[in-house]
Amino acid sequence: MLTVDDARARILADATPLGAETVPLGLARGRVLARDVVARRTQPPQAMSAMDGWALRSVDLAEGHRTFRVNGEARAGEGFGGDVGPGEAVRIFTGAPVPPGADLVVIQEDTRVTGHHDSGAPAAVEITGERADAEAGDNIRPAGIDFQTGAVGLQAGRGLEARAIALAAAMGHPWLPVHRRPRVAILATGDELARPGEPLGPDAIVDAVSPCLTALFADAGADVVDLGIAPDARDRIDAQIAAARGADLLVTIGGASVGDHDLVQAALLAAGAEIDFWKIAMRPGKPLMYGRLSGMPVLGLPGNPVSAYVCSLLFALPLIDRLSGREPRDAASERLPLAAPVAANAMRQHYMRARLLRDGDGAETVLPVRDQDSSLLSALADADALILRRPHAPAAEPGELVDILRLDRLD
């Protein structure tokens, strides 16, 4: 049997990020840059005032001048338009360009207007605050302090969360080069399955896995193509496998073992796929099919909903990350104390469904759900973590630390 880590490594070894496409800035959120993004402008483009106040010459202050002739105003978006000479000051607002000549902004709170023109505009201003420590550059943001034209602001491979979008915008980019979203085809199989809301015979159950994986993969940034439910009939399965051509990943659900009624593997082989059938040392989810069909990776998940979900977390999501240009997410674990005993583990790595509890002091413990049967969707929906029990881990008592995976950070 393969270990979980080995299976993950083999799947990722075959995969590379998809090609680039150009998207509008407003649709780039969540995507991954395919190329470095370089500043097209300098920010700020000129020295800018960081405060509301008065722009003047530091040399005047150093020489003891305290009252200044006001000769205009500089606003954000509309500069003063002239120079600031000896003994002169310009009224300036936050974000306004600092006029040539001035090298200092004295903040409003340290000043008092002492004379007005007939228009009501200030004609003279007195510096009232302690300005002994005033220095050239005070309350001024120099040109280019954020970035300069030509600087690489965002590197290829960078995920575009809101902060990166802000920087790309500021650098002057209305379009961004990003990796294509993976198109993931999902094919469920089984005579017993019907879609939610469709009529159900007495022996039928609802296909809960397709909607679950559709949500999971879409959250991971994939475009999901739902190929529907194929009955246990080779011709129907063959047709749906043919319909998956053009996808970047095909995920099949059920029918992937070698039992009498498991037809997916046979259909894939007949279509020319190279298939490995792996028994992975894990539960839930021992059987996993992995292969390639004309270059397209194929993952064959168990039909059991909890097994399909856990296998998707461990194998499909990292693969979608890699195809998207992202670092494949790792089930990076943290350790928390158990709230109840767990038995010794056998040879398969066990992902136990569990709930996080918080005591009055905010300290967290983790409680395995009572019934670990892998058919129980109610227990999975109640869980907010998985306890990772390694092969042959001994029994553990309440208070002992165990490895956990938080589902809200994986799915």
Place this chain on the structure above:
Amino acid sequence: MLTVDDARARILADATPLGAETVPLGLARGRVLARDVVARRTQPPQAMSAMDGWALRSVDLAEGHRTFRVNGEARAGEGFGGDVGPGEAVRIFTGAPVPPGADLVVIQEDTRVTGHHDSGAPAAVEITGERADAEAGDNIRPAGIDFQTGAVGLQAGRGLEARAIALAAAMGHPWLPVHRRPRVAILATGDELARPGEPLGPDAIVDAVSPCLTALFADAGADVVDLGIAPDARDRIDAQIAAARGADLLVTIGGASVGDHDLVQAALLAAGAEIDFWKIAMRPGKPLMYGRLSGMPVLGLPGNPVSAYVCSLLFALPLIDRLSGREPRDAASERLPLAAPVAANAMRQHYMRARLLRDGDGAETVLPVRDQDSSLLSALADADALILRRPHAPAAEPGELVDILRLDRLD
């Protein structure tokens, strides 16, 4: 000055979840249930086999029978159709209904077919494994073990991640009642602003805040209405505020203080808004406007991009959560050792941009970025955490623990 916690509490005190709408299961991901969802069916609908094997009567095994007459087959989606009598066995596959009479499934690996019909179908099967411990119920999932018709499977207020979608599907729901997505209108103001890619005068800068907040709010589940950039002219601002009617939240950017060129507050008051203008004891982001216009909450953010971003994390995202029916996210902090010294803090709570570092052993430390100027989008894009420095916190040395907020869990 208000504390951050007080400001957050005041904003949330006014807000309640938006009304319900019905969405298809396939569009419900990320939404929040507005009502309890009750199982419309029992799962499994009948006792089902958990394994491939043979269904038979435990009493036969207890009486020492080891060879059984095969009288048919039960598959997933197609039951056997008859009863299992004394000395009889039915070939059964995983997920198939257990036929009446049988109360046990012996797994395939513990059996051997010992006779065939002319058709090739098995006629007799021998139990070869050690079955001394076999009990009624072995390898059978009883009817209703996952859920029974009428049970509340998912409660109002539950967020619909992939696991909850799976359970809703299994319970037979093609449609779900969810809270409406908040419609959030964004209005930027300032003569100096232009959209990315538009022509820029020498005194102009690019509006990076609107695209940033659009991404941030969309990630939080809002429908964003971008009202564009209004110049510093009252009639234009008035018109855009009128255009925000019907939104569930109006977020303005810039122009919200009481400076000579700050017109947003005046325009909101003229439109009939009740406005509080708060100085919040935080940086970046001291000035925050909060009010209500005909019942619609209005948040007035500073024009500075980093301030607008941090204020959005702390105040806008929790409000969007509440409107969406979700528990408002808390900037729940964890503590990490400093990688460099930090100075004593003054009276305002300081959110320092910082990078998470990981040493060879995987232990994390946190390094403040060098320049904490709130105009630097490049520093914000480089940051992956904020260090929370409380008012009057003393200077701290490398290795001392500080509170941090991980940006990847907030934005």
